[in-house]
Amino acid sequence: MKYVDEFRAPELIAKAGEEIRRLADPNRHYRIMEVCGGHTHAIYRFGLKDLLPPNVELIHGPGCPVCVLPMGRIDDGLSLAAQPDFIFAAFGDMMRVPGTHGSPLEYKARGMDVRIVYSPADALKLARNNPEKHVMFFAIGFETTAPSTALTMVRAKTEGLHNFSVFCNHVTIIPAIRAILDSPDMRLDGFVGPGHVSTVIGCRPYDWIAQDEGKPVVVSGFEPLDILQSIVMLLRQLRKGEAKVENQYKRVVPWEGNRAALRAMAEVFELRPYFEWRGLGFISQSALKIRSSYAEWDAEQRFSVPGVRVTDPKAAQCGEVLKGVLKPAQCKLFGNECTPEQPVGALMVSSEGSCAAYYNYEHRKPVIIASAAAN
Numbered sequence: 001m002k003y004v005d006e007f008r009a010p011e012l013i014a015k016a017g018e019e020i021r022r023l024a025d026p027n028r029h030y031r032i033m034e035v036c037g038g039h040t041h042a043i044y045r046f047g048l049k050d051l052l053p054p055n056v057e058l059i060h061g062p063g064c065p066v067c068v069l070p071m072g073r074i075d076d077g078l079s080l081a082a083q084p085d086f087i088f089a090a091f092g093d094m095m096r097v098p099g100t101h102g103s104p105l106e107y108k109a110r111g112m113d114v115r116i117v118y119s120p121a122d123a124l125k126l127a128r129n130n131p132e133k134h135v136m137f138f139a140i141g142f143e144t145t146a147p148s149t150a151l152t153m154v155r156a157k158t159e160g161l162h163n164f165s166v167f168c169n170h171v172t173i174i175p176a177i178r179a180i181l182d183s184p185d186m187r188l189d190g191f192v193g194p195g196h197v198s199t200v201i202g203c204r205p206y207d208w209i210a211q212d213e214g215k216p217v218v219v220s221g222f223e224p225l226d227i228l229q230s231i232v233m234l235l236r237q238l239r240k241g242e243a244k245v246e247n248q249y250k251r252v253v254p255w256e257g258n259r260a261a262l263r264a265m266a267e268v269f270e271l272r273p274y275f276e277w278r279g280l281g282f283i284s285q286s287a288l289k290i291r292s293s294y295a296e297w298d299a300e301q302r303f304s305v306p307g308v309r310v311t312d313p314k315a316a317q318c319g320e321v322l323k324g325v326l327k328p329a330q331c332k333l334f335g336n337e338c339t340p341e342q343p344v345g346a347l348m349v350s351s352e353g354s355c356a357a358y359y360n361y362e363h364r365k366p367v368i369i370a371s372a373a374a375n
């Protein structure tokens with residue numbers, strides 16, 4: 001298949017739905033986690049949940065980097081934005097995420113220089129164009145975006161650009177999956193593996209999930225047919241009593257990952273001994289910090305930040321939703337105090353947040369799925 005329409009073809013989607021219903025043992029309840037927030041959005045946007053039998057349950061995972069960032073990190077980054085001649089640059093996804101004293105956009109409304117950038121290279125360009133100011137890029141993301149941050153820092157060093165720094169919040173996916181599997185209140189049968197992260201890390205890092213934990217993993221693309229096919233592949237394994245790692249997203253994900261991207265990350269980053277995740281607490285070796293050889297471009301080494309731990313508002317149940325223990329609509333604030341217009345938690349803001357996906361798509365039945373179901 002070559003074009004996106006083919007991955008959304010109603011007759012193929014209907015067939016995949018039938019195959020899932022055929023493979024699912026009616027005497028068993030399946031709990032499958034889609035790790036990536038991009039999958040969660042596709043599942044709700046295209047109404048895929050409605051094609052599954054009731055005993056195949058999808059659990060939303062922690063793969064939304066904006067959502068897992070604790071409020072204290074946002075406060076730390078924004079504390080620097082208040083300095084004179086300082087530009088705080090971040091992806092658009094971050095702009096409405098609440099910190100204790102407001103979101104980056106609210107800081108902008110108060111007169112601070114907050115800019116949306118589309119890549120770390122854009123932030124570097126800002127630094128070049130504003131030599132009298134300091135530009136700090138608030139970096140977030142899993143291994144998907146970490147290589148571009150790394151390459152931008154290499155560039156800054158090569159150019160000797162000293163009015164640029166990075167506030168690094170990059171996290172790594174494998175320790176988060178391990179924390180979820182270690183969680184006593186979580187029972188899972190398999191994983192729809194993250195497609196974007198795997199373009200960088202490849203499929204091998206998931207081997208332990210299959211070998212040691214006995215859970216199948218299928219790395220998946222993001223189109224409706226990709227996700228349904230991945231569920232078919234998982235159910236086939238579960239039916240045969242197998243647990244292995246498979247790659248459904250071969251058109252994008254190389255089994256061994258992207259060596260050049262991994263090299264760039266290794267040049268600039270090392271593992272933090274531990275890092276706090278919203279909902280999952282402190283997880284050892286789960287995030288990246290900037291090596292001392294790049295200290296001059298590391299905002300945390302260059303400036304002082306409060307580093308205070310901030311807990312989420314008491315009634316917010318973002319942690320339980322992130323762990324997959326609660327569905328978004330089960331949070332007491334969902335749709336009342338917390339909406340995309342007035343978000344309490346990051347899961348309602350980010351384009352990959354499960355609460356935003358639920359809120360925006362829950363009642364919609366997209367045309368393609370409706371026609372597929374009618375066939």
Ligand code: SF4
Pocket residue numbers: 315316317318319321328331332333334335338339343344345346347348355
């Ligand atoms: S509805 Fe709001 S407060 Fe509740 S889990 Fe979602 S983002 Fe967090």
